[in-house]
Amino acid sequence: MKRSEIILIKQGDPNIYKRLVKEWFPKLCILINSYIFNIEIARDLAQEILISLWENRNKLKDDTAFDKYFYVLAKNKAFNYLKQKRYDIIDIEDYETELIKINLMEQLLEKDTLESIIMKENIQKFQTLIQSLPSNSKEIFILSRKYNLKNKDIAARLGVSVKTVEYHITKTLAFFRKNMEVFSCFIIFII
Missing domain, CATH: 1.10.10.10 (Winged helix-like DNA-binding domain superfamily/Winged helix DNA-binding domain)
Structure with missing residues (x-):
């Protein structure tokens, strides 16, 4: 994302934000799901990240590298979720089902x-x-x-x-x- 677009997000431009959501929501879902193996919860957590970004947009730095920024946020969100769930371990069969879902989500990437x-x-x-x-x-x-x-x-x-x-x-x-x-x-x- 260009510096000028980051500045527009900080100023509250909804069109730039919508484009950011469209690009990053599927990627965040895939990344979070790779840790927690539950696509519905991964979607919720990805949505929380994007809402938090909007609510705290004025704290963004003009040179924010969104690849790294979102990767760290997604990983932390997934780990916090797992800690909260006290590592409720899924069955191996559930794991295999979730791998199929990951493959389907990957197809969303444009x-x-x-x-x-x-x-x-x-x-x-x-x-x-x-x-x-x-x-x-x-x-x-x-x-x-x-x-x-x-x-x-x-x-x-x-x-x-x-x-x-x-x-x-x-x-x-x-x-x-x-x-x-x-x-x-x-x-x-x-x-």
Whole structure:
């Protein structure tokens, strides 16, 4: 977004704001949903972010980089939601259903730049790899990487030893490294 457009948002221009919402709402939904796996709640949280932006528009800096700004807000909103829900863990079947929903939401993105095409391909490859994991490894990976649970917490939750959790995480990461031709920033961030 150009500096002049940011200034117009700060001044309360509804047309620029509508354009910002149209561009960023689907992206925020996808990003938030990648953490919480509930598209309806992701939409609500994305809407809260955009409303908060409008209400606090005068606090925006003229050189705000919206990519970074929205990424941080979406991540924080998702993590706060998860903390509030005390990490209510979804079933693996729900996780698989949510991956399908993520794919549908990705189709809403209008921009097909080379970067977004590569990102979509990497996401698809990563999701396929997750689906091909044995159920124990998949569950431990999700608890560890998506919900940021510590190994000892995962072990207690699943009734296994910490060494077993460490083994599955190590095995899963090795599997991803072996099977990913392009190890994008997205994959590095998640792992």
